[in-house]
Amino acid sequence: MSNWESYLADNQDRFLEELKDFLRIPSISSLPEHANDVLDAGKWVTKRMASAGIENIEILPTDGHPVVYGDWLHAPNKPTILIYGHFDVQPVDPLDLWDRPPFEPEVKDGRIYARGATDDKGNMLTPILAVEALLKTEGTLPVNLKFLFEGQEEIGSPDLPPFMAKEAERFACDLVVSSDGGQMSEDQPVLLVGTKGLAALEIHIKGAKSDLHSGMYGGTIQNPIHALANIISKLRSDDGKILVDGFYDDVVDLSEKDRELISAVPYNKDVFISKIDVPETFGEPGYSTVERRFARPTLELNGIWGGFQGDGVKTVLPSEAHAKITCRLVANQHPAKIRDLLQAYIENIAPPGVTVDVIQQQSQALPYLMQSDHPANMIGGQVLTELYGVEPLFVRTGGSVPIYELFETHLKKKCLTFAFGLDDENLHAPNEFFRLSSFKKAQKGYCKLIHALSNLNPAEGS
Amino acid sequence: MSNWESYLADNQDRFLEELKDFLRIPSISSLPEHANDVLDAGKWVTKRMASAGIENIEILPTDGHPVVYGDWLHAPNKPTILIYGHFDVQPVDPLDLWDRPPFEPEVKDGRIYARGATDDKGNMLTPILAVEALLKTEGTLPVNLKFLFEGQEEIGSPDLPPFMAKEAERFACDLVVSSDGGQMSEDQPVLLVGTKGLAALEIHIKGAKSDLHSGMYGGTIQNPIHALANIISKLRSDDGKILVDGFYDDVVDLSEKDRELISAVPYNKDVFISKIDVPETFGEPGYSTVERRFARPTLELNGIWGGFQGDGVKTVLPSEAHAKITCRLVANQHPAKIRDLLQAYIENIAPPGVTVDVIQQQSQALPYLMQSDHPANMIGGQVLTELYGVEPLFVRTGGSVPIYELFETHLKKKCLTFAFGLDDENLHAPNEFFRLSSFKKAQKGYCKLIHALSNLNPAEGS
Numbered sequence: 030m031s032n033w034e035s036y037l038a039d040n041q042d043r044f045l046e047e048l049k050d051f052l053r054i055p056s057i058s059s060l061p062e063h064a065n066d067v068l069d070a071g072k073w074v075t076k077r078m079a080s081a082g083i084e085n086i087e088i089l090p091t092d093g094h095p096v097v098y099g100d101w102l103h104a105p106n107k108p109t110i111l112i113y114g115h116f117d118v119q120p121v122d123p124l125d126l127w128d129r130p131p132f133e134p135e136v137k138d139g140r141i142y143a144r145g146a147t148d149d150k151g152n153m154l155t156p157i158l159a160v161e162a163l164l165k166t167e168g169t170l171p172v173n174l175k176f177l178f179e180g181q182e183e184i185g186s187p188d189l190p191p192f193m194a195k196e197a198e199r200f201a202c203d204l205v206v207s208s209d210g211g212q213m214s215e216d217q218p219v220l221l222v223g224t225k226g227l228a229a230l231e232i233h234i235k236g237a238k239s240d241l242h243s244g245m246y247g248g249t250i251q252n253p254i255h256a257l258a259n260i261i262s263k264l265r266s267d268d269g270k271i272l273v274d275g276f277y278d279d280v281v282d283l284s285e286k287d288r289e290l291i292s293a294v295p296y297n298k299d300v301f302i303s304k305i306d307v308p309e310t311f312g313e314p315g316y317s318t319v320e321r322r323f324a325r326p327t328l329e330l331n332g333i334w335g336g337f338q339g340d341g342v343k344t345v346l347p348s349e350a351h352a353k354i355t356c357r358l359v360a361n362q363h364p365a366k367i368r369d370l371l372q373a374y375i376e377n378i379a380p381p382g383v384t385v386d387v388i389q390q391q392s393q394a395l396p397y398l399m400q401s402d403h404p405a406n407m408i409g410g411q412v413l414t415e416l417y418g419v420e421p422l423f424v425r426t427g428g429s430v431p432i433y434e435l436f437e438t439h440l441k442k443k444c445l446t447f448a449f450g451l452d453d454e455n456l457h458a459p460n461e462f463f464r465l466s467s468f469k470k471a472q473k474g475y476c477k478l479i480h481a482l483s484n485l486n487p488a489e490g491s
Numbered sequence: 492m493s494n495w496e497s498y499l500a501d502n503q504d505r506f507l508e509e510l511k512d513f514l515r516i517p518s519i520s521s522l523p524e525h526a527n528d529v530l531d532a533g534k535w536v537t538k539r540m541a542s543a544g545i546e547n548i549e550i551l552p553t554d555g556h557p558v559v560y561g562d563w564l565h566a567p568n569k570p571t572i573l574i575y576g577h578f579d580v581q582p583v584d585p586l587d588l589w590d591r592p593p594f595e596p597e598v599k600d601g602r603i604y605a606r607g608a609t610d611d612k613g614n615m616l617t618p619i620l621a622v623e624a625l626l627k628t629e630g631t632l633p634v635n636l637k638f639l640f641e642g643q644e645e646i647g648s649p650d651l652p653p654f655m656a657k658e659a660e661r662f663a664c665d666l667v668v669s670s671d672g673g674q675m676s677e678d679q680p681v682l683l684v685g686t687k688g689l690a691a692l693e694i695h696i697k698g699a700k701s702d703l704h705s706g707m708y709g710g711t712i713q714n715p716i717h718a719l720a721n722i723i724s725k726l727r728s729d730d731g732k733i734l735v736d737g738f739y740d741d742v743v744d745l746s747e748k749d750r751e752l753i754s755a756v757p758y759n760k761d762v763f764i765s766k767i768d769v770p771e772t773f774g775e776p777g778y779s780t781v782e783r784r785f786a787r788p789t790l791e792l793n794g795i796w797g798g799f800q801g802d803g804v805k806t807v808l809p810s811e812a813h814a815k816i817t818c819r820l821v822a823n824q825h826p827a828k829i830r831d832l833l834q835a836y837i838e839n840i841a842p843p844g845v846t847v848d849v850i851q852q853q854s855q856a857l858p859y860l861m862q863s864d865h866p867a868n869m870i871g872g873q874v875l876t877e878l879y880g881v882e883p884l885f886v887r888t889g890g891s892v893p894i895y896e897l898f899e900t901h902l903k904k905k906c907l908t909f910a911f912g913l914d915d916e917n918l919h920a921p922n923e924f925f926r927l928s929s930f931k932k933a934q935k936g937y938c939k940l941i942h943a944l945s946n947l948n949p950a951e952g953s
Contacts, residue, residue, distance in 0.1 A: 225706060227806070229804045236769055237767040237768060237769050238767060238768035239767075241767060242889075242890065243789070243791045243793065243817055243819065243889075244687060244819055244888065244889040244890030244891060245784070245888075245889050245890060246767065246784075246889070247789040247791045247817075247819050247889060248731075248774050248775065248783040248784060248787055248788075248789030248791075248819070248889070249763075249772055249773070249774050249780045249783050249784050250767070250769050250771075250772055250773050250774070251769070251771075251773040252791050252792050254723070254792035254794070254795045254814070255723060255724075255726075255727065255791075255792055257720070257795075258719070258720040258721075258723035258724045258792070258795075259720075259723075259724045259729060260720075261716070261717060261720035261721075261724075262717075262720045262721045262723075262724035262725075263724075264717075265717065267721060267842065269710075301711075305699040305700060305701075305703060305708070305712070306699060306700035307698055307699050307712050307713070307844060307845070308843075308844060308845065308846060309712075309713075309843055309844045310711055310712055310844070311711070311712050311713040311843055311844035312710050312711050312712070313710065318711045321710040321711050322707070322708075322710065322711050325710055326710075327705070327709035327710030329705045329709045329710075329714050329717075329808050330714050330716035330717055330720070330797075330798065330809070331705065331798050331799050331804075331805055331806065331807050331808075331809070332716070332797065332798035332799035332800050332805070332807075332809065333716045333719075333720075333795055333796065333797050333798060333812065334795065334796045334797075334800045335792075335794065335795050335796075336792065336793050336794035336795060336815070337793050337794035337815060338794050338796045338813075341852075341854070342691045342793075342815070342817060342852050342854040343793055343794070343815075344689070344793065344817050345793050345794070346791050346793075347792070347793070347794065350795065351800075352716070353798070353799060353804070353805075355705055355709075355804060355806050357705065357706055357709050357710070380729065381770075381771055381773055382769060382770060382771045382772065382773035383769070383770065384770060390803075390804050392803070392804040426706065426707075427704075427705075427706040427707050427708070427709060427710070428704065428706030428707060429706060
């Protein structure tokens with residue numbers, strides 16, 4: 030019996046052909062006409078899981094695209110790990126910017142090009158291949174595994190919250206590992222320890238019942254745009270601190286250790302500024318740009334409108350003005366509480382002479398924070414260090430990733446992100462690709478991780 | 492020889508038929524297909540002036556619709572009065588809201604209905620009829636008269652500034668009297684002593700080179716909408732005083748007499764509020780609502796836009812934000828100076844992290860102020876008191892009226908507004924009408940005014 034490393038090497042050509050088969054299925058979850066393709070991708074996954082030796086495979090219905098389940102539960106007294114990934118992909122337009130048809134995979138210069146190559150088919154296939162390699166070479170697994178592969182990640186997993194609530198028992202585990210994500214570069218691994226939550230609201234200002242002549246009424250009544258600007262200007266200090274009462278109350282402050290880890294993440298101000306072409310960085314006093322991005326809550330105006338927007342001069346005193354606001358939240362802020370605080374604050378500072386309505390939006394996300402010294406990070410970090418020869422950096426994202434919240438809410442477990450996409454691989458864009466070196470590194474990584482996780486104390490996955 | 496009063500009475504039926512003829516001409520100056528109708532209305536005016544005994548009548552070309560000139564200059568050592576009016580009219584849409592075709596005049600319940608009835612054909616005809624009555628009954632006039640009737644008032648008289656500059660000598664006079672305007676009610680005359688000027692600019696804020704992900708970049712760079720709101724909020728204090736350095740420097744303060752005259756103008760706060768449906772009035776501290784409207788400069792946001800304006804949540808950090816501002820000015824503010832002050836102030840308070848561009852707009856108007864005790868107001872006020880049995884109130888408008896500026900700039904003379912339209916006569920709207928009682932009162936008023944102005948000291952018309 031060979032070892033898993035030589036098994037991976039011996040079967041690499043076949044694995045690549047299988048990835049191509051997987052990539053040929055146009056499983057675009059956002060387009061109704063591709064619903065059957067999403068289902069077909071799910072079916073392809075079930076077959077590939079079965080041939081790897083995974084058991085109890087099922088396609089589970091949701092109110093939308095299905096979920097694929099499978100398990101291998103023959104390691105008594107060992108932890109149970111839930112592996113997550115998704116088999117749906119982004120749309121492909123604009124098609125004319127692709128160098129080749131997006132669902133006809135092509136290998137060139139050590140990369141495989143196709144929609145879904147890096148996000149997430151190339152990544153999500155690798156734990157299955159790792160399981161096959163381990164079972165074929167060792168005959169058993171050192172941990173219990175469950176799998177949750179979904180078909181609606183690219184549309185925000187709308188049907189997963191009720192599905193997870195209902196199926197929490199089935200997916201019960203000691204730790205979740207996500208195959209959806211990436212590393213900083215070919216040479217620098219990372220561990221993702223935080224994502225931000227989201228709270229959204231709109232402000233609607235109403236003055237007179239209709240637009241008025243600015244000569245006849247100017248100076249005698251409140252201008253809704255002026256009222257809105259006054260409100261917005263009081264949401265933050267001029268130097269960027271959010272002034273909403275209680276806004277920062279539940280924020281987990283950065284420890285000295287956190288700040289050390291963040292300062293280790295490469296940041297070049299000149300590159301940052303020139304990339305997006307702004308005159309200067311700007312943000313909450315007392316924090317670095319990376320700290321603001323990783324670990325501080327934000328309040329951003331997403332849109333504003335009111336009155337005349339055409340060319341030239343129109344001497345109108347508008348009857349309405351509107352703005353949209355989203356806040357990115359950090360642990361342990363809660364969207365509903367933040368919305369309430371914002372609404373109360375805005376209503377309290379509402380200028381006289383207009384009606385101010387604050388509308389709380391349904392869209393929300395909870396923030397996610399995993400301690401850098403969480404046992405899963407210790408184990409995952411060790412594997413990454415072996416793979417790269419360099420210790421991983423600890424990073425957080427300013428974006429919101431609903432699945433972390435889903436697992437924390439319904440399974441009460443943290444999620445280790447263990448995936449190998451890189452930022453330059455055109456995810457969500459034309460000419461998406463995945464490095465073959467990453468494909469191999471991921472297979473090897475999952476074999477090592479599955480072994481290493483056998484040492485996880487089940488009580489420590491929360 | 493009868494007196495002018497009985498002449499007016501004897502000829503009223505004919506005058507009404509003549510007004511109907513005038514109203515049948517669809518002289519809509521804004522519509523190119525009606526250009527010939529505007530010219531025809533001008534020709535109609537020249538004929539009517541000639542039959543009244545006015546001399547040296549000419550149709551003078553401009554770069555657009557023509558001007559009609561005429562004079563009667565046989566009163567040596569008496570003042571020369573220039574009478575102004577316009578023979579073009581507003582468009583008629585929406586046509587289905589008219590109870591009758593807009594250019595088929597109908598007399599009903601003591602009113603004549605047609606487009607242009609009150610604005611300005613019914614009014615501008617009356618000084619011509621008065622001249623006829625005086626010449627037919629007295630054989631001469633007690634003053635010298637010149638006439639300027641234009642065909643482009645409803646489109647803002649775009650060609651009159653160069654025309655007046657060129658023809659200043661021809662129109663030289665001691666006082667201008669405008670037949671375009673109105674009274675407060677059937678029982679209450681007014682004298683218009685002020686109009687506001689106008690200065691306009693736009694603010695353009697530029698942040699990053701494109702819209703960005705609010706999670707990836709939120710909190711690390713300045714948000715253009717926030718920057719714009721901060722600027723706007725600093726243009727005025729929260730209680731409505733304009734904070735732009737130097738903004739009020741050239742304002743002619745209200746004298747105690749001015750404030751007395753303004754407080755005499757009827758104002759009912761409940762009616763004002765309910766008419767436009769605002770929760771409360773609002774404006775510069777230290778001034779009443781009517782003072783703010785009549786005599787204080789204003790700064791109003793006309794429009795604002797930036798980022799996402801659609802339904803739902805879009806987590807974008809916009810790259811741009813824009814606003815349009817107009818100021819209404821009072822004597823002796825100058826639009827160019829005010830624009831410069833605003834630009835300097837805005838550039839000075841521009842927040843960090845964005846580019847702020849202030850674009851000065853060409854559209855402008857000078858403010859106009861006539862002293863309430865100006866000799867022409869004394870004379871006009873005496874005539875109005877005789878006509879109404881009540882002394883006139885002194886009013887100003889928050890709007891801008893370019894012709895006052897035109898006469899002040901090119902002729903160096905003030906303009907007495909002597910006209911009889913009422914606010915409820917649907918000017919610029921469907922079912923425009925003019926009261927026959929006003930039509931008669933105007934004829935009588937002009938006969939009296941022409942006599943009374945013979946006492947104007949020519950040096951006092953400026």
